[in-house]
Amino acid sequence: MDLAEIPVLSLVADRADLPERVGQSFRTFGFAMIRDHGIDQALIDQAWAKTEEFFALPVEAKLKYFDREIHGARGYTPFRTEVAKGATEKDLKEFWHVGRDLPEGSPLASSMPPNVWPDEVEGFRDTFTELYAQFDEAGAKILSAIAVHLGLDANWFDPAIEDGNSVMRLLHYPPVGDGAGGAIRAGAHEDINLITLLLGAQEAGLELLAKDGRWLSVAPPEGAIVVNIGDMLQRLTNHVLPSTTHRVRNPSGERASHSRYSMPFFLHLRSDFDFVTLPECISDENPDRYPVSITADDYLQERLREIGLKG
Known part of the structure; x- marks a missing residue:
């Protein structure tokens, strides 16, 4: 498997030329790698521990937090629920969603249900409320660089994402057994949102589809996050910034007996x-x-139906 030669950029050291460099990375790959992103490493380590603790709970305990009425928008979504658009096999994953806490009386409340929190994992709410806020801040900085690259004011996206419907997903891909059939951990897909910030891509498996049709492995160095363009930004930019197809393939050999965890912020x-x-x-x-x-x-609801999260 060839490696995608995506440059690793710094939100601090590369600040002056970040718009040009991150823009070119997105135009070429639909992906970028960012270090010095401002998300606290101690908090990240704590979040991994809480994630593993939650997914290790019995299925019955996790299912208490699955609400069919909101189609997984908050709380738990069971194993093999989501399916990539156009795919027939459901993905080999389970996940938990954390959303934005809106101010009381917000006109957006009808589209953004309140968060739910598991009682079984101490400190879960505090950990992920803070991590959500830090993801939010890092994402706004990256969008600012994108805005400048596109010839817009650096603050163009600020009102567009204020109280935005961003979602942090805690993902667990269990060990891959013999019964997987044709299913993989995450089928080839594009993300729905503006940009995705991803923690956990150091574990092998994430691949992007290059313009020449090859699948390329995405392997960020320790401490860097992977950022990719979603369909909403592709639409807004008239495909100047492409939403690139990607997947998480199944591991082979000894790694097949291990779980994989990741945390995308959509x-x-x-x-x-x-x-x-x-x-x-x-x-x-x-x-x-x-x-x-x-x-x-309206765009989001249409896409959620396509991937099986909404009937």
Whole structure:
């Protein structure tokens, strides 16, 4: 398996030329790697411990936090529920969702249910509330660099993501047994949101589909996060920044008997954001693909139905 030669950029050392460098990485791969991102390593270590502790609970205990009415938007989603768009086999994973706590009386409350928290894991709520906030801050900094790269004001995304419907997912891929059949840990897919910030890609398995049709391994160095473009940003930029297909393949050999854990933060727009293609991304060579507007929440609900999280 060839390695994707994605540059590792620093939110601190590369600040001056970050817009150009991160923009070129996204245009080339749909992915970037970021270090010095400001997410506290001690908090990350604590979050891994809490994640493992939760997923080690008996299935019956975890299912207490699965709410079919909200289709996994918060709390627990059982093993083999989600399916990649167009796939027939459900993914070999289970996960937990943490969302934004909205201020009381928010007009967005109808699209963003309140969080639920497991009683069995001490400190779970405090740990992931703080980690969510730090992901949120790092994501806003990366979006600012993207805005400058696109010729926009550095603060262009700020109102678009204020009280945005961002979701932090705690993912557990159990050991792969003989009964997997044609299923893999995460089938080939594109993310729905603006950008995804990912912790846990140091464990082998994440791959992106290159423009030449090859699958390339994504392997960040210790301390770096992987960031990729989602379909919402691809739509907003008229495909100038591509949402790249990626997957998590099954391990082989000794690693097949081990669990894999990861933590993606899906950074979303406000639910009431109206998609209007950025004029900076429209040209004679790249005419507007999306002349009809749609809200971020309508787009999200459409995609959730496609991946089996909503009926």
